[in-house]
Amino acid sequence: MSDDNFKITIDDVAKKAGVSKTTISRFLNGRYEYMSDATRENIEKVIEELNYRPNNLARSLKSNKSRLIGVLVSDISNHFSSILVKGIGDVCKENGYNLIIASTDNDPLKEREYILSLLDNSVDGLIINTAGGNDDFLIRLSKKGLPIVLADRSIKNTVFDTVVVNNYEVTTELILHLISNGYSKIGFFTGKIGNISTRTERKQAFIDVCKKYLKKDECNLIFEIDNHLNSIEEKLKAMINSNKGARPAVFAVNGMVLLNVLQVINKLNLKIPEDIAVCGYDDWGWASLIPPGITTISQPSYEVGVESAKRLMSRINKNIEDKPQKLILNATLVIRGSTKSY
Structure with missing residues (x-):
């Protein structure tokens, strides 16, 4: 970019666009309701042609x-x-x-x-x-x-x-989906919950649904894990081995945890969903590509x-x-x- 571009002033833009400086100022401040679509498009075109860069310091001093x-x-x-x-x-x-x-x-x-x-x-x-x-x-x-x-x-x-998003309602929907498909041992895998509202809401939905539809000893499978895969592996093995007769499933609190869980499942050579069902929050692109396709909650x-x-x-x-x-x-x-x- 040439130094000459910085010499272009708001007067130059207004003159070439055939409008007043006030109109250009309104455009730069996003106040498009004061101009027609044609005027707005023309100003955009002129600014691009002149490669105009507004003096933000001067603008901030003037507008506070x-x-x-x-x-x-x-x-x-x-x-x-x-x-x-x-x-x-x-x-x-x-x-x-x-x-x-x-x-x-x-x-x-x-x-x-x-x-x-x-x-x-x-x-x-x-x-x-x-x-x-x-x-x-x-x-x-x-x-x-x-x-x-x-x-x-x-x-x-x-x-x-x-x-925010409807964390409680959509998590409830997912856990009910797991239970209706016969999964009676569901592990809730999460990073540290602390005072994080999203994790708290998802955890509460998990607890409420499990208490209503599952046995008492199947309602407390909440695992706070760190980013180390060994931590996930240890808790995943314990969950699977604790009751051989129940069909296990994992719900991951977000996309990062879900990805880590999937890496551990791959390491353990577990088949999805034959050995264990997997689902979680965040419908990132790879979720549909990993066989047989990972059930997720897609948030906006x-x-x-x-x-x-x-x-x-x-x-x-x-x-x-x-x-x-x-x-x-x-x-x-x-x-x-x-x-x-x-």
């Missing part, structure tokens, strides 16, 4: 906005996080905002430190996929007036706009990001003044061969 959004995800290595951020980023880009992304590694202390750092960088708002355990801190933060939206994970009080990860960002944009632009709301999106059960009856 940094045009920056802070996004905190619990684990950037989790495919869910990248899809979530993609949804957030697409909406923010349309509205002239850039992202600063931080990964907390599900650590409440890191989450607090990153939030304070983002506040020091004068972000205009925050979208938080919270690690849990920071409810009081977040509630105190709400009193500072900074727009905040919680994505995927919630806290007990609806202090912030929150976008991208849509969670989109709706979170839309809500935040509305709060920043003061388009809504109502109390914070919790928006619940529907995840869906995708049944494949890994849980079939035989």
